Amino acid sequence: MRAAALCLLLTASTALAGCASIRGAQHRMVELTPRAIMPMDNALLAYRQIPDSARLGMNRRDFRDYILTTYIGAIEERYDAFVTALEMGDRGSALGLDLLLLALSGATSLVPLDEVEDLANITTIAAGARATIDRRVFFDRTVPALIAAMDAERATVLAQIVRKRTLPVEQYSLDEGVDDLRRLQRAGRLNSALTRIARAAEADRAQQQARLDTMTTVCEGNTVNTVPINISYRDLIIGTPAAGTEAVTEAQRAALAQQELALDLAPGTVATFEIVWAAYLSRFCNDPDRTAFIQRVRARIDAAAGGGGGG
Amino acid sequence: MRQQEEAAVASVEFKFKGSLSLGALELALEGVEVGSGALIKLEAVLDHTVATFKGDRNFPPASSLGLLPSVGGQAPATGPNSRHLFNGKAVVLSAAMDVSVYRQS
Numbered sequence: 001m002r003a004a005a006l007c008l009l010l011t012a013s014t015a016l017a018g019c020a021s022i023r024g025a026q027h028r029m030v031e032l033t034p035r036a037i038m039p040m041d042n043a044l045l046a047y048r049q050i051p052d053s054a055r056l057g058m059n060r061r062d063f064r065d066y067i068l069t070t071y072i073g074a075i076e077e078r079y080d081a082f083v084t085a086l087e088m089g090d091r092g093s094a095l096g097l098d099l100l101l102l103a104l105s106g107a108t109s110l111v112p113l114d115e116v117e118d119l120a121n122i123t124t125i126a127a128g129a130r131a132t133i134d135r136r137v138f139f140d141r142t143v144p145a146l147i148a149a150m151d152a153e154r155a156t157v158l159a160q161i162v163r164k165r166t167l168p169v170e171q172y173s174l175d176e177g178v179d180d181l182r183r184l185q186r187a188g189r190l191n192s193a194l195t196r197i198a199r200a201a202e203a204d205r206a207q208q209q210a211r212l213d214t215m216t217t218v219c220e221g222n223t224v225n226t227v228p229i230n231i232s233y234r235d236l237i238i239g240t241p242a243a244g245t246e247a248v249t250e251a252q253r254a255a256l257a258q259q260e261l262a263l264d265l266a267p268g269t270v271a272t273f274e275i276v277w278a279a280y281l282s283r284f285c286n287d288p289d290r291t292a293f294i295q296r297v298r299a300r301i302d303a304a305a306g307g308g309g310g311g
Numbered sequence: 312m313r314q315q316e317e318a319a320v321a322s323v324e325f326k327f328k329g330s331l332s333l334g335a336l337e338l339a340l341e342g343v344e345v346g347s348g349a350l351i352k353l354e355a356v357l358d359h360t361v362a363t364f365k366g367d368r369n370f371p372p373a374s375s376l377g378l379l380p381s382v383g384g385q386a387p388a389t390g391p392n393s394r395h396l397f398n399g400k401a402v403v404l405s406a407a408m409d410v411s412v413y414r415q416s
Contacts, residue, residue, distance in 0.1 A: 215326040222338040
């Protein structure tokens, strides 16, 4: 019986291990990868020769494009292998624990804001029990973002190369092409991706701060009594008027509340319930202050009604 | 029967300090609902909770809001007198968290 259970367990674990080792990418089409790449120093030397025979029979422009194409293919091949290693869980070889810890320490300021929360939680866990960091959690959440950032950066550089390849060699030489190839290679680095994400996160943060700046802050200090107090304020302005104050319109009540709040409105702006409501929410932070304010507004309304209003 | 003419009103947003506890946030939201209409959205924006209210004058019953932490995007089960409204995010005690919003009857 025990042996049968052990066998079942072994079978299950083998099956699970098989699932865990599913590749993150299709097998490479090796024929797509340039096999015999001319060393760049030889290419640059040949590029400067006068006869086309020094450039495999090609003119300078064709030779430039040929070299760029072969090197782009080779860079793509290496990048694909790198990304596949990241996605496949070959994380130990692709990234070390040092990078993990480095990234954890600063990741909350580097990743898109909607992922900061998750990372902050992971960092909190790491601070308390570094040895028990679940590396997989970290990688699963951040690697897709890093790859997307690298892809975006590389796409930008590739688009520039494609555009420049339409130019004659006088405007885009092989030397300049080599510089672009180096940029393409750098765009596939993790630190470039982190920098790009950090820039995006900073822009996102500024945008969110600008949004917050336009909003009214509701003052804290609410209790179970705050709701009925707020309702009494609301009803005082837009509810059924108390006996003797019917003549005071909603607009007049809002204006009286505005006066009591000493609220400066932009020229041409008429006080409304919504305006004096928002100001009330942000101005008063405890129930006694709220109650006292409402009493003062009520007194103003009573006075406006000729002193005949009820409580 | 009195007819009420309701002008088309835009929703209104207020922000709440992220230092509030979940209970204090709930009280604060209920305090706003009585004048800004029903709560329809909760977001965590930087160190604040941003709440969006309908902005109309169909005020929900007083003190009928309920906030509960949600785990894994799942709204916690509630009793027969509670209705799940939506899930959102809030900054509670300076930490962003998922919350489920309920209406109690």
